[in-house]
Amino acid sequence: MEEKSLGFLENDSIENLREKIRHSTAHIMADVVTKIYPKTKLAIGPPTKDGFYYDFYVEDPITEDDLEKIEASMKKVMKQDLKFEYKEYSRSEILDMNKNEPFKLDVIKDIPENVPVSTYKHGDFEDLCGGPHVESTGMIPAFKLLSVAGAYWRGNEDQPMLQRIYGTAFESQEALDEHITKIEEANKRDHRNLAKQLDLFSYQDELGPGLIVWHPRGSKLRSTIEDFWKKEHIKYDYDLIYTPHIGKSTLWEISGHLDFYKENMYPVMDMDGQEYYLKPMNCPFHIMYYRNDIRSYRDLPIRIGELGSVYRNERAGVLHGLMRVRGMTQDDAHIFCRPDQIENEINKVLDLTFHLMKTFGFEKYEVMLSTKPDKSVGDISRWHIATESLKKTIVSRGLSYEIDEGGGAFYGPKIDINIEDAIGRLWQCTTVQFDFNLPERFGLNYIGEDGKMHQPYMIHRALLGSMERFIGVLTEHYGGAFPLWLSPVQVMVIPIADRHIEYSNTIARKLFDFDFRVEIDTRKERMNAKIRSAQMSKIPFMLIIGDKEESTNTISIRHRGGENLGAMPFDDLLNKLQSDRDLLK
RNA sequence: GCCCGCAUAGCUCAGUGGUAGAGCGCGUUCUUGGUAAGAACGAGGUCAGCAGUUCAACUCUGCUUGUGGGCUCCA
Numbered sequence: 001m002e003e004k005s006l007g008f009l010e011n012d013s014i015e016n017l018r019e020k021i022r023h024s025t026a027h028i029m030a031d032v033v034t035k036i037y038p039k040t041k042l043a044i045g046p047p048t049k050d051g052f053y054y055d056f057y058v059e060d061p062i063t064e065d066d067l068e069k070i071e072a073s074m075k076k077v078m079k080q081d082l083k084f085e086y087k088e089y090s091r092s093e094i095l096d097m098n099k100n101e102p103f104k105l106d107v108i109k110d111i112p113e114n115v116p117v118s119t120y121k122h123g124d125f126e127d128l129c130g131g132p133h134v135e136s137t138g139m140i141p142a143f144k145l146l147s148v149a150g151a152y153w154r155g156n157e158d159q160p161m162l163q164r165i166y167g168t169a170f171e172s173q174e175a176l177d178e179h180i181t182k183i184e185e186a187n188k189r190d191h192r193n194l195a196k197q198l199d200l201f202s203y204q205d206e207l208g209p210g211l212i213v214w215h216p217r218g219s220k221l222r223s224t225i226e227d228f229w230k231k232e233h234i235k236y237d238y239d240l241i242y243t244p245h246i247g248k249s250t251l252w253e254i255s256g257h258l259d260f261y262k263e264n265m266y267p268v269m270d271m272d273g274q275e276y277y278l279k280p281m282n283c284p285f286h287i288m289y290y291r292n293d294i295r296s297y298r299d300l301p302i303r304i305g306e307l308g309s310v311y312r313n314e315r316a317g318v319l320h321g322l323m324r325v326r327g328m329t330q331d332d333a334h335i336f337c338r339p340d341q342i343e344n345e346i347n348k349v350l351d352l353t354f355h356l357m358k359t360f361g362f363e364k365y366e367v368m369l370s371t372k373p374d375k376s377v378g379d380i381s382r383w384h385i386a387t388e389s390l391k392k393t394i395v396s397r398g399l400s401y402e403i404d405e406g407g408g409a410f411y412g413p414k415i416d417i418n419i420e421d422a423i424g425r426l427w428q429c430t431t432v433q434f435d436f437n438l439p440e441r442f443g444l445n446y447i448g449e450d451g452k453m454h455q456p457y458m459i460h461r462a463l464l465g466s467m468e469r470f471i472g473v474l475t476e477h478y479g480g481a482f483p484l485w486l487s488p489v490q491v492m493v494i495p496i497a498d499r500h501i502e503y504s505n506t507i508a509r510k511l512f513d514f515d516f517r518v519e520i521d522t523r524k525e526r527m528n529a530k531i532r533s534a535q536m537s538k539i540p541f542m543l544i545i546g547d548k549e550e551s552t553n554t555i556s557i558r559h560r561g562g563e564n565l566g567a568m569p570f571d572d573l574l575n576k577l578q579s580d581r582d583l584l585k
Numbered sequence: 586g587c588c589c590g591c592a593u594a595g596c597u598c599a600g601u602g603g604u605a606g607a608g609c610g611c612g613u614u615c616u617u618g619g620u621a622a623g624a625a626c627g628a629g630g631u632c633a634g635c636a637g638u639u640c641a642a643c644u645c646u647g648c649u650u651g652u653g654g655g656c657u658c659c660a
Contacts, residue, residue, distance in 0.1 A: 152587075435660095496618060528622065528623085546618085
């Protein structure tokens, strides 16, 4: 790329600079799109975190094949190095200028009357815009159009569907290349691809969308997580229960799900004249347990946990691998407690959350506190106590957080925690929600110290979120190379020739007795090929067994990182594997 | 649910209006090997499903299903 002075302001931060470049690139794109497709109506084209987009209303859809010619035209405009000119207009002028642009008129309508309206113009293309921009169209060092998509005007599904073109632009070709590489890296980590390579799970047409078949290796991973989850919950004083997958309509009437969640529930099943529904949530079942007995203030808190499988009719277009499914298992729990116990309980939930997340290798978090929406149920004083307790707990832990004012559910305030993965993406897994609705609907109570009935506070929480999403996130976080304790197959024993199989078996058996997940590759293949397939499956350790090992009663170890750790006696091997396995826990 | 794209062997993908190909994987045989692919041969496909156009459809058109990129939604 040709070196030239870009004339950017010296004190511009890289973020501001990129924003200008991207915003300007969006204008240039809109310019050429309106020329290639003359009937185009313009919507909006803002810069984003990683690039920019512009929404258009076009008669014939733009496809990815069109991007090339749009890019080519854009380059011509850039070559002309046209100045971006700032202009201000009176309201009547701007309305007149945009009289054939319905979406622009919509935007102008929302600009306060007393604010001057501005445009930026390059060549003969003038677009309603507050700026800022680079000085001229020649100052776009590197850009690329990435994809086309549909998008509703104003993000509202009652509004017209527009065509959105996504692109990105950077201050240098190197920065753009780096960004493209990053996208490619992220794709390599895609859990849907890794799932095939590592044989973790599948979904199939005959089964139905959003329904997962866990293969043996995926199931080993999942049960390792589940076993750990159960053990830690018991340590943290939870009682674990099991509940059915279906319940009578009465239950869902009382819970209110048939009123406000029915469209997300699988349709009714009829059995002997009784109506049943597949459960979309576990809460009513846990409440059934709570209500089964008279509770005293002395019994509280009661913490009920379950790896509960729920089924939800997620809209077809939102399904995505393990991240968004129709059948999932939540790591669900409900805490019933007294007002004076709330803070301690929230703290305990967060202790457990961070303990789990840290063990799984997540170190960075983003905390979001969502407060009371306009439409809500429950006593205002309860909202206050709960929200303050959430806030106080976050602050006392020195966590930074954002407040989503009015973003809570109608039944209570909540904390959501996003975890950051190995390549900096955020995933929402943990949610801690107060519920003032269900205790009321089910008439939950406990007998207080004063001998009177009181309504308990109910906290709903899922820490990993669901097994499906969490395993999806974990897979992408580690790029499929799980740490030893999580790896579906921890050790692959590789006999060099058939005569080494017997010795290999005794080694595998001994490791199995120490709870290692071990497999032996007895195929009639060369050692090199066996190593390669173990590598491809990202199995942490390979044990190579040949004449040398048999005669010296040792085992050679190779790590998937490529290191040959040499031969050692079984006890040393065991020691090494055990300490590696326990590294985190 | 909405917009656009895609659907060919178990997997990854070529391909043509005249009833199909590669690599990997799988099977058989030979090879028993020292830290990321030994060799030969072979099996395997109603070209997602259903209609339509055509003398002829895997190829063109429509619908359905699934899937991908987004939007919306996410109690």
